[in-house]
Amino acid sequence: xxxxxxxxxxxxxxxxxxxxxxxxxxxxxxxxxxxxxxxxxxxxxxxxxxxxxxxxxxxxxxxxxxxxxxxxxxxxxxxxxxxxxxxx
Amino acid sequence: xxxxxxxxxxxxxxxxxxxxxxxxxxxxxxxxxxxxxxxxxxxxxxxxxxxxxxxxxxxxxxxxxxxxxxxxxxxxxxxxxxxxxxxxxxxxxxxxxxxxxxxxxxxxxxxxxxxx
Numbered sequence: 001x002x003x004x005x006x007x008x009x010x011x012x013x014x015x016x017x018x019x020x021x022x023x024x025x026x027x028x029x030x031x032x033x034x035x036x037x038x039x040x041x042x043x044x045x046x047x048x049x050x051x052x053x054x055x056x057x058x059x060x061x062x063x064x065x066x067x068x069x070x071x072x073x074x075x076x077x078x079x080x081x082x083x084x085x086x087x088x
Numbered sequence: 089x090x091x092x093x094x095x096x097x098x099x100x101x102x103x104x105x106x107x108x109x110x111x112x113x114x115x116x117x118x119x120x121x122x123x124x125x126x127x128x129x130x131x132x133x134x135x136x137x138x139x140x141x142x143x144x145x146x147x148x149x150x151x152x153x154x155x156x157x158x159x160x161x162x163x164x165x166x167x168x169x170x171x172x173x174x175x176x177x178x179x180x181x182x183x184x185x186x187x188x189x190x191x192x193x194x195x196x197x198x199x200x201x202x203x204x
Contacts, residue, residue, distance in 0.1 A: 001091045001095055001096075001099065002095055002098065002099065002147070005098075005099040005102055005103065006102065008103070008106075009102050009103065009105075009106045012106040012107070012109075012110050013106055013109065013110075015110060015113075016106070016109050016110045016112070016113035017113075019110075019113040019114060019116065019117040020113050020116060020117075022117055023116050023117050023125075028122075028185075029122060029179065029184060031122045031175050031178060031179035031184055032122050032125060034175060035116065035122070035125055035126060035129055035175055036116055036129075038129065038171060039112060039113055039116050039129045039133060042109065042112075042133040042136070042137060042164075043109060043113070045137060045140075045160070045164075046105060046106065046109055046136055046137065046140045049140040049141065049143070049144045049157070050102060050106070050140065050144075052144050052147075052148065052153075053098065053102065053143060053144050053147040053148070056147070056148070057148075058144075058148050058150055058152070058153035058156070061144075061153055061156040061157065061160075062156065064156070064157075064160055065156060065159060065160055065163070068137075068160050068163055068164060068167070069163070071167075072163070072167035072170070072171060075171045075174070075175065076170065076171060076174050078175075079171070079174035079175045079177075079178045080174065080178070082175075082178040082179065082182055083177065083178040083181060083182060085182075
């Protein structure tokens with residue numbers, strides 16, 4: 001049962017990642033793209049956790065923490081750059 | 089194979105979590121200015137991360153893993169509003185366009201340097 005549910009979760013996460021990439025490619029401003037990259041990294045975080053449930057092993061949870069931190073720091077840094085240089 | 093109650097609860101939490109993440113990304117793709125996209129993307133992904141952390145903690149049942157997942161959930165709860173604030177403020181003050189359906193812009197008279 002867990003195998004089927006996690007497979008469904010991976011498919012849904014793939015669709016979410018595609019929508020985020022669509023916003024990154026077609027985004028109107030740097031702020032949109034930074035936000036979409038943040039959402040894409042959150043999709044990665046959730047995907048790592050779903051993978052941990054599927055394999056029953058927690059060895060990749062450190063990766064989850066690091067990706068969450070990188071998403072926060074990266075998006076905040078890009079926000080500061082936008083403030084200095086303009087949204088386009 | 090008989091599904092235990094913990095498996096059922098884990099599955100429901102996982103499906104709810106990826107559902108919220110999917111809604112966030114649909115909103116990110118469909119909404120038509122950066123501020124409504126921030127609204128869609130930060131709140132729903134926070135709930136998604138919290139739910140998936142609960143599901144994974146329930147599935148693994150290891151104290152160390154539970155601690156890591158709790159740290160991830162708390163970090164997301166702290167960092168998502170900060171991210172939304174930084175991106176929203178940067179987009180507004182550097183001339184990000186408001187949606188034509190915007191009802192009120194309370195900063196309009198305080199923004200002479202705004203390009204948009």
